[in-house]
Amino acid sequence: MRLLLVEDDRMIGDSLRSALRLEGHAVDWVRDAAAAEATLSSERFDIVLLDLGLPKGDGLDVLRGLRQRGDRTPAIVLTARDGLGDRVAGLDAGADDYLVKPFELDELNARIRAVLRRHEGRAEPLLRHGAVTLDPATRQVTRDGEPVLLSAREFAVLEALMARPGALLSRAQLEDRLYGWGEEIESNAVSVYIHQLRRKLGADFIQNVRGVGYFVGGGTPKP
Template sequence: MRLLLVEDDPMIGEAVLELLRGERYAVDWVRDGDMADTALRSTAYDLVLLDLGLPRRDGLDVLRALRARRDRTPVLIATARDAVAQRVQGLDAGADDYVLKPYALDELLARIRALLRRAAGRAEPVYEHQGVSIDTVTREVRVHGQPVVLSAREWAVLEALLARPGRVLSRAQLEDKLYAWKDGISSNAVEVYIHGLRKKLGNELIQNVRGVGYLVPPA
């Protein structure tokens, strides 16, 4: 999953960036409202973690512009603006959830996971399909009850495909979920991760759609 972190405080930004990358998310970090708007217009994200008090352009303006484009990307506002009226304003502008600074990092991660599940149309943290289960909280993967160890990017590919069985994702779409701006991408990276997943989980789970991409077939 690829996230956009919008935070102008360097200490908070570094800490949250390290936290999210440690949780196997691909993360882009921008520090002002104009950069956030540019990133959101050019890149598809699974979730935005948005501060409100930003240089150059307020976070609420960024949020309103996003929703005016009918972009439904989940937005979690993280800010020190703690007045009830300001929280209501943010939610009414189109935010999906709100967390106040200073926040507990575990709570932040839990809210991110909940929003990602909701965006995928799921309420439960464990996905099960054709004998394969993944736990989005513990990051455990099991095949017919037996634990399997995946690399961080194998996990990211599997999570993206299992989130919505039957939906085809192209190689470019999978790359978008795997890599942040500063990451290097080899030309056959997705194919390598798909091959590794098939060896560990079985050849039947992930199917090729010739000339289009990959999918996990619906049950």
């Protein structure tokens, strides 16, 4: 998935970006409120990780602006502000969750998964289609109960498709989930990952509409 990290502390930001990339996420990072507002106005993300104490503005104002525009992008506040009033203000401003620093990466990952489940309207933590099951928490995939070994980017492509069964995702949309700013996009990378997934999961598991995109699920694909 593609994440926007809004964090002014260089050490924390660099550490979080590196750790989240190791989880297979595409992570873009901005360091002030003005950059966050400009980025969120022009680009789409699966989730926003938002510090509150920022240069050039406050994270709460960024969050309020996001919601006032009708943007439903899930947002998790990551902040040192630990007072009850701060937590209430963050949630009332539109945050989907509120995590106080310092925190463990495992907890952040669990909260990201929980927020995305709520956003997608599903309670079941596992993603299933046909004989294939994907567990976002353990990053394990099985087919007919047997484990299937995937690379981090193969997993990211499969998770994006299985999270929205029947939804048609273009190559550009899948690339957004694989690469952050400054990362070189490999030529035909998505096609290569789709080919590898079909080889491991079955030739018909991932379907495509030529020149448009890919989808998982039967019937007519949805935009």
